[in-house]
Each structure stands twice: as structure tokens, then as C-alpha cells.
Amino acid sequence: MQPELKLQQLRCMLAILDQGGFHAAARHLHRSQPAISMAVRDLEERLGQPLFEKGNGKAALTPFGQWCLPRFHELVAHHDRVSRDALAMTCHQAGRVDIATVPSVASRLMPAILASFVVDYPGIEISLQDGHSELVAQMVLTGEVELGITSLWQPQEALSSTPLLHDEIGVVCRDDHPLAGLDRLHWRELAGYSLIRNGTSRLLVGSPAAELLEHSSLFISNMISLTAMLEAGIGITTLPRLAFQEEHERLCFVPLAEPLLVRRIGLLCRTGVSLSPAAAAMRRHVMAHLGGSVA
């Protein structure tokens, strides 16, 4: 059977040559000189051939030792490379996180979060993609991404969720709409207005306001199209506040006070599978930025 070469012993041999002697190598490796002698002897016994010339005072390689030297050097270098990479991984100086979020979070919250993250962890590669909440949950579930930030649906066995923040749902309409000036409103006040459904409309399901959806004949999933519709005064819609693009001059957001509807946004990850070091760092980072927002 082939011998098991110990990295420490190989390091000894390299140090002897680098430092030019057993004593110097011992000093360099913070060992005693006999330890070096013994390491070399053991290594030579394992190999079955002497590596250093004996007898004369100085440390000189045998031809076999010369043959071994570059190979040992390469092997030790390989180890150090692997070790260093692993360390970089655990110290969050390298690695990769894949995150999925709903579009509103991706566009409103993630920019600031990622901006500060890349400052703290310059070596970590980040991939962010968005999709509707079910898709996000699915991507986490399949392992396509490690983290998901989405509206918390019904809890699942295989997914662990951490609440991050509450996002109140309101009505969005043009600034000349009768509802525009109100501070808060009851869902019944919406009766009679043309309601445009969108991807977030199912957040109303299960609430008294769900009844509104039945009288809506328009469904627009694309946010750009939706805002264009609203700006054209074609109707009104409901949106979580985060999903409302505040920079639209002609659109207003009026919170829905009765019933008070919120979507709970949380952080998803798989149960039973731990996070990669990079993802764990991202998780901590996200929670440090948003974790205080929820009661």
C-alpha cells in the first residue's frame, strides 16, 4: 500500500531547503530541531528512500529527494490553496448567495441592503431575482436560491420563515379621484369604482374586502402597465405600500383602514439544510436591516 505522506513532514522538508538547514527550519516552524530530524526520518522511512544525504554536515538532497521536491512543493501548495479558499469561504470573504424576492422588495428594499452588504463583504457574489411570492417560495424549496424574501403565505414544513416587516395594503388611484384626498378608508367606500386586479390582489382573499375582487373585470400583472392604466384614470387598484411607486406624481396611496390589511413579509429558507456561509451572512445582514421593523 502506498504511504500516507503527512503534510507537516512535507512542510519540514521544504522548510529545511528554504531555510538552508535543520536548525533554521526548526526556528522557522517553531519546533525543536530534533522534531525536524524525526519528521525527516519518518518521512524517509515511509518513502523507503533517503531524501537527504547523510554524513556530511550540510543538508543536501539525494537525487530521489530532488525528484520529490517539486512534487511535494506542489502538493503542499495545493493544500494551502484549498485551505485558504475554505477559510475565505467561512470568513465571508468569498462565496455566493442566490436570493429571490418579490418585485416590490427587490426594487424598494434590496438596493440599500445590497449596497451595504457589498461594502461589508466585497468578495461575495450575489444573484438577485424576483418573482411573485409563490414562485419565490418554490425557488427556495427547490434549492434554486438559498434565501427568499416574500409575503408569508401559509407556513410549510420544509420552509422556515422569519417575519421581517409588515406592509399595509391600500388603494392606489389618480390624484383627481374622489378617494384621493382621504386619509384612510373603509372597503365599502370602494364600491362602484372600477377596480383593477393585479398580482397582489389575492392578498385580499380571506378578508371582507375579498368581495371587491368579484366585481373587478380587469387584471393587469405588469406593474408598468398597471400604473399606466391608473394614470389614465381607467380605474383604481389595491397594492401593498411597498409596491406603490411613490415617485409617480399623479398617483396617490390611501391606506385601507377597515379592514386593516397587511402583508407580512419575511425571510424564507429551507429547513434541514443549513445555509452556506455567504447566505448566512446575507441572512444576518438582512435581519439587521429589517428585523426591527416587525413587532
Place this chain on the structure above:
Amino acid sequence: MQPELKLQQLRCMLAILDQGGFHAAARHLHRSQPAISMAVRDLEERLGQPLFEKGNGKAALTPFGQWCLPRFHELVAHHDRVSRDALAMTCHQAGRVDIATVPSVASRLMPAILASFVVDYPGIEISLQDGHSELVAQMVLTGEVELGITSLWQPQEALSSTPLLHDEIGVVCRDDHPLAGLDRLHWRELAGYSLIRNGTSRLLVGSPAAELLEHSSLFISNMISLTAMLEAGIGITTLPRLAFQEEHERLCFVPLAEPLLVRRIGLLCRTGVSLSPAAAAMRRHVMAHLGGSVA
């Protein structure tokens, strides 16, 4: 500082995955199961991150473990490759020998020696080159070759020589030459004949026969040319028996009995530098074939 990953521990991790469990890995590695657990724990502590998922019964890798796996596998494979190559080297299943000999040895002795050597050590690469005896010694001295087989000149400090065989010196002449029929002859009997000097003629230096060289006006170094001269009856020459090509039909070799001159052929190698495993094997092989020839 980066952690020192022990190969045994990496092997443990790989075995756990290969064999599908700690117990199976323990059996496969001829260890107890706790040893595997502890090796994994120690490895995880060094890395600062868990490699295996805890809690659930089965052995499953963390994402970090999955990241490490191919790297560790490659590192272990690298070690095994180096170790195996070194073993092949020491077991004389691989390697290389460079030898230099005088032409007579190269053409008369080496074919048989090398033929049996390559049978015993099929993996070893051989390089054989010839040159006159001083050149051979020089090549050994400079390390250009590890072994030399040549006529032993004055012993040198840096060269260790092992006598292999005695090669008697005689006169070579055409079969119709007056000396041709003799069994043995005295150097004085050569007086009056035209003597052609050659590369081996300096073997006479220091002997009574040296006087002959002074009356020789022809020097031919090339053996082919020399035999052509002899066959043409242009003169006679002195040669060691080994250097005499016996297959020449018209040429005779007559031993020089008085003085009895021999060239001592031996095996040269550098002192202070040990031989490569392959060269050591060749040295043993040569001495087993020729070592008995000398008293």
C-alpha cells in the same frame, strides 16, 4: 492563519459520503465509528463551519460541505498520485538511469546487461552513451550521468569506483601476419612492426611496452577505420580484448604476456551523492552480472 487540513480527516469525509454513513465509513477505513465522528468534528472545528447536517439521522452535507467536497477529493487524489509515483520510484518500477561507458563495454557487455535489466525493471527509462574513459569519468563527475563503466584511471576523491573485471591487452593483426599464430608474446617481439596507436594505447603508458608508442607514427581513434587499416595489413595495434571485434574474420588477437597488461574496468559513481533508486538498481544489476569476474 489557515487551518492545517489532515489528509486522514479528509479521507474520513470522503469515505462517509462514498459509503453512505459513519458506520460504513468506519468499517471501510478499519476504524471505530467514534473515530470517524471525532475526525469530522475536528475537521469542522478547523474549518469553522459544519460539513454535515446535524440532527436528522442520516449523513448529509451542508452547502459548505458540498462546496468543500470536490476540492477535498481533488486534494486527496493529488496526494495519492504523488505517493504512488514515489512508491513506483522506490520500487524501481519507474525512474530513469543515465549511464556512460567506454565504447567496448557499450557494444560488448551492455547489450546483455540491459536486455535482462529491462525485463526485471520494465518501467525504468535508460539512457546509454559512450565515450572514451576520461569523458566517462567527467560525465559522472559533473552529474551528467549517474553511473559510468570505464577503465579505472587514477582514483579520484569525488569518484567511487568498484572493480568489475579485468580486460587483458593484446596485439591485433591480420591473420597472415607473422605474429598471428602465437599464443602469447613479449613486447619486444613487436619491434620492427608498424604499430598503429588508438584511443586505448595510453593503457600502455607506465609499462615497459610504452616504448613502443614512440616508434608509432599512426594514430586512429575511430574503431571502424582502425579495423579497416588492420585488415588492409597496414600495421598492427594493441587493444583490450573487449575492444577487439571477434567477428572480424581476418583479424587475430594475441595476448601480450610480457608484460601482462590489463585494463581494470570498473563502475564509477559520485561520492557524497547517493544514487537514484533506478540507478541503484542498475548498479546492483551490473554488479550481479559482472561483479564476479574480478578477483
Place this chain on the structure above:
DNA sequence: GTTGCACGGTAAGATATCCTGATCATTTTA
């Protein structure tokens, strides 16, 4: 030469490391 110094090798005891055997908690299987 003789002395001093640096080199590497050796021996014995201390220390750290590793492995084992027994045992436990948990999960899976029959």
C-alpha cells in the same frame, strides 16, 4: 594543533493526539 561553534543525530521523559469500547439519544424499521 586545539578550541569553539554550528551542524545534525540520538535517548528518555513529558505532552498531545488519536483510537477504542461502552453507553446514550434519536430515528427508522419490522
Place this chain on the structure above:
DNA sequence: TAAAATGATCAGGATATCTTACCGTGCAAC
């Protein structure tokens, strides 16, 4: 529910490893 299998844990003893002290050699300076 009983039985088997998984991995974790702990105390102990075997093994390996390191250190301290000492030895022999070779080289340089005196």
C-alpha cells in the same frame, strides 16, 4: 411496541509527537 441502526459522547489507554539534554562530527579561528 420492540428491535435495529444512526450518530454523539465520554473515559481510558495506546500511539505518536514534541522537548530537553547530550553526543559525535566537521569546520574555522586562534
